[in-house]
Amino acid sequence: MKALRNLVFGYKKHVLDFKFDAGTSRGILKQKETFYISVCEKSFPDTIGYGEAGPLPKLSLDDFPDFEQRLIQLISQLNEQDLSLEQIALDDFVSLYIPAKYPSVRFAIETALLDLRNGGQRLIFPSGFTAEHKAIPINGLIWMGDREFMLEQIDQKLKDGYNCIKMKIGAIDFDQECELLGYIRGKFDSSQVTLRVDANGAFSPDDAIEKLNRLAIYDLHSIEQPIKQGQIEAMRQLCEVTPLPIALDEELIGVDDFEAKRMLLEKINPQFIILKPTLVGGLRSCDDWIALAEKMNIGWWITSALESNIGLNAIAQYTAAFDPEMPQGLGTGQLYHNNIESPLRIDAGTLKYDRKLKWGM
Structure with missing residues (x-):
């Protein structure tokens, strides 16, 4: 499996607009903030893996009012360490560097790294599903x-x-x-x-x-x-x-x-x-x-x-x-x-x- 060296992380905020007023037990949702986390290797900046951190309002453990500021800090800490997946197994990466109180960020980082490892084509787990054989x-x-x-x-x-x-x-x-x-x-x-x-x-x-x-x-x-x-x-x-x-x-x-x-x-x-x-x-x-x-x-x-x-x-x-x-x-x-x-x-x-x-x- 491809080793990933000298990783560089980033993010982009996106506000999703519902097509209708989405009724939940926690109120009506008209919009939802989400954050796309990117990762690339410093030597190959054009090959990018993406993950999504989108805490659910009033439900997610990491539904903090200052979530974006916390995310900026987490990404800054990751980039300061000049990380590589040569020495660190992917399974251990998120538990080592992303606290458990940020479950959506763990999901985003994990899937972004899997995407990058597979060439940055949004193919996280190639299978019969992605090959169109299986619905x-x-x-x-x-x-x-x-x-x-x-x-x-x-x-x-x-x-x-x-x-x-x-x-x-x-x-x-x-x-x-x-x-x-x-x-x-x-x-x-x-x-x-x-x-x-x-x-x-x-x-x-x-x-x-x-x-x-x-x-x-x-x-x-x-x-x-x-x-x-x-x-x-x-x-x-x-x-x-x-x-x-x-x-x-x-x-x-x-x-x-x-x-x-x-x-x-x-x-x-x-x-x-x-x-x-x-x-x-x-x-x-x-x-x-x-x-x-x-x-x-x-x-x-x-x-x-x-x-x-x-x-x-x-x-x-x-x-x-x-x-x-x-x-x-x-x-x-x-x-x-x-x-x-x-x-x-x-x-x-x-x-x-x-x-x-x-x-x-």
Whole structure:
């Protein structure tokens, strides 16, 4: 594998504009700041690897008000050391030089170095996916909003050929959300359309089991994070008696040490975990979670976290290396008016890499 010598890092800020008001459990998003981190070798400045650091507002561990200033300082520290990947293994690089409190930066640096090592062509993990032989199945995401907006999205996703729908709940009246799930089930049974819901911690420990019982009648694949993270004992009890599978999401944020990851999964024993590289500290961290989950017979899938196509591309290529059959959460590339043009495209509920399409600047 190519050694990388005398590395030079830089960054560029980009403000992404949503095509619609994106409703989340943390409020309405109209724009999202993201930061493209570049790396090249001093002797070959025209070959550049790129990664994306885009903390999620009110959720990412590194959602600091002075994030850009902190990023400038981190990059300056990297450049002062005249680093080389001859002596330092890539797996060790981010843990040595990027503190765990900056998970999105770890992800960006890690993928930028992988890109550079592969020639600076946005090929992070060349595979059947990047060679156009293999598509990745993905879920169609239904954003929070009023009943009419959510119903409009559901109809469009079904029309577009998705056979897995993920609906965010907790934004409108719970009865109306159940009605929307019933609307889908009235048209398609679980053998035709897989249904997932994401509560983003909207339930309280006191009413969670009652709501899970109501949701179970719609034959759901899973529910993400029914109660807020950090309530370990309450989540453990829910996972023990739940009538439908529970997937941990926010619960994984900030758990960096391998042993701490093992203890969390052993304590809660969820049915699934969901991995967002931007939030959990990059691909190496995802490797740890996956190894532990598979050892404990816990299912998993990978989800993007509102990255532009730079970050989404890296996550998709990493995901493709596992040859997944279960739908992944990688459908966020069409959210922005001013995304980076890329070979990524969505076709009938799958994400594809179309080499006829070129990367934008």
